[in-house]
Amino acid sequence: MTIDLDTLTKDLLSGDRRALARAISLVENGGPQATQLVKQLYPQSGRAHLIGVTGSPGVGKSTLVDALITQMRKANLKVGVLAVDPSSPFTGGAILGDRIRMQAHTLDRSVFIRSMANRGHSGGIAMGTYDAVRMLEASGYDVVIIETVGVGQSELAIAQAADTTILVLMPGSGDDVQAIKSGIMEIGDIFVVNKGDLPGANKTATDITASLELATFSNDWRPPVITCVAETNEGVDKVWEAAKQHREFLQSSGELKTRRKSKVQAELAELVAGMARDNLKTALETPGENQKMLSQVVDHEVDPHSAAETLAKHLFGGASKQ
Ligand SMILES: Nc1nc2c(ncn2[C@@H]2O[C@H](COP(=O)(O)OP(=O)(O)OP(=O)(O)O)[C@@H](O)[C@H]2O)c(=O)[nH]1
Numbered sequence: 001m002t003i004d005l006d007t008l009t010k011d012l013l014s015g016d017r018r019a020l021a022r023a024i025s026l027v028e029n030g031g032p033q034a035t036q037l038v039k040q041l042y043p044q045s046g047r048a049h050l051i052g053v054t055g056s057p058g059v060g061k062s063t064l065v066d067a068l069i070t071q072m073r074k075a076n077l078k079v080g081v082l083a084v085d086p087s088s089p090f091t092g093g094a095i096l097g098d099r100i101r102m103q104a105h106t107l108d109r110s111v112f113i114r115s116m117a118n119r120g121h122s123g124g125i126a127m128g129t130y131d132a133v134r135m136l137e138a139s140g141y142d143v144v145i146i147e148t149v150g151v152g153q154s155e156l157a158i159a160q161a162a163d164t165t166i167l168v169l170m171p172g173s174g175d176d177v178q179a180i181k182s183g184i185m186e187i188g189d190i191f192v193v194n195k196g197d198l199p200g201a202n203k204t205a206t207d208i209t210a211s212l213e214l215a216t217f218s219n220d221w222r223p224p225v226i227t228c229v230a231e232t233n234e235g236v237d238k239v240w241e242a243a244k245q246h247r248e249f250l251q252s253s254g255e256l257k258t259r260r261k262s263k264v265q266a267e268l269a270e271l272v273a274g275m276a277r278d279n280l281k282t283a284l285e286t287p288g289e290n291q292k293m294l295s296q297v298v299d300h301e302v303d304p305h306s307a308a309e310t311l312a313k314h315l316f317g318g319a320s321k322q
């Protein structure tokens with residue numbers, strides 16, 4: 001199905017929610033039209049505060065996001081939420097799973113919540129997520145929250161995508177110990193001990209604070225440790241305050257540019273690798289020199305390193321298809 005991209009662009013820029021939903025679906029699925037749309041809207045993107053919210057299953061990420069939205073709405077900000085489910089091979093689309101507890105804001109026209117499937121990329125954040133963020137930005141959203149379940153690499157991926165990463169923990173889960181051991185402490189710009197109403201919250205907060213005191217940091221930001229009860233909103237204002245302060249720090253220290261630069265670098269690496277994979281597949285499936293070389297490697301007449309060097313020259317020598 002071809003889409004009228006000019007109309008879609010115009011509607012999206014005017015803040016039309018249906019256009020936004022369509023645009024996100026388009027970029028989530030990828031393809032030439034998606035690429036074209038991103039090209040057209042890229043100049044209008046890049047303005048939002050991107051907040052990543054990560055943590056183990058069930059720590060209360062979605063409840064916290066819901067409570068944060070309330071704070072942001074008080075400041076009259078337009079809020080977009082992308083809930084990335086690293087385990088789901090299905091696209092969320094309009095169907096919001098029951099993991100997403102943000103019903104309070106479904107009628108608010110300045111809040112846009114969307115679940116995204118992870119299309120098999122390691123790290124729990126689909127490449128489409130980057131483009132979905134851009135669609136939200138072009139549509140006038142001031143804050144974009146990306147929620148993802150922390151499973152191994154996904155904390156790192158969310159930290160890569162976001163300006164501010166909020167790591168959510170809860171008392172009594174052993175999460176704190178796990179976090180300290182696995183080195184994901186480094187990715188948190190703000191530590192939230194949620195479920196402050198449960199026993200052990202103070203100890204969890206103290207343990208995290210103690211281990212942060214031992215940590216070394218690459219810049220002057222010292223991650224705060226905030227205890228809250230997302231379910232009752234208690235302390236959530238402090239989380240939002242910290243997020244704003246972090247954003248100010250990023251801007252005044254020049255760190256925002258640095259972070260975005262490494263993000264672009266990672267994205268470009270991923271995009272170029274994707275093109276290379278596609279081109280390589282075509283090259284090896286087309287009868288000719290390359291196929292002959294493939295057979296030579298199989299027959300041990302040519303080694304794979306030399307073959308790869310030759311192929312790389314072929315693939316990158318000419319202009320790319322895309
Ligand atoms: N006691 C208590 N329970 C909470 C609090 N915040 C959330 N919960 C409960 O914790 C459970 C999980 O909350 P979610 O917000 O769905 O957690 P999540 O981290 O988004 O979960 P996944 O997306 O499935 O990883 C729910 O039953 C919430 O009601 C809190 O501050 N205190």
Ligand SMILES: [Mg+2]
Pocket residue numbers: 061062063099100101147
């Ligand atoms: Mg959730």
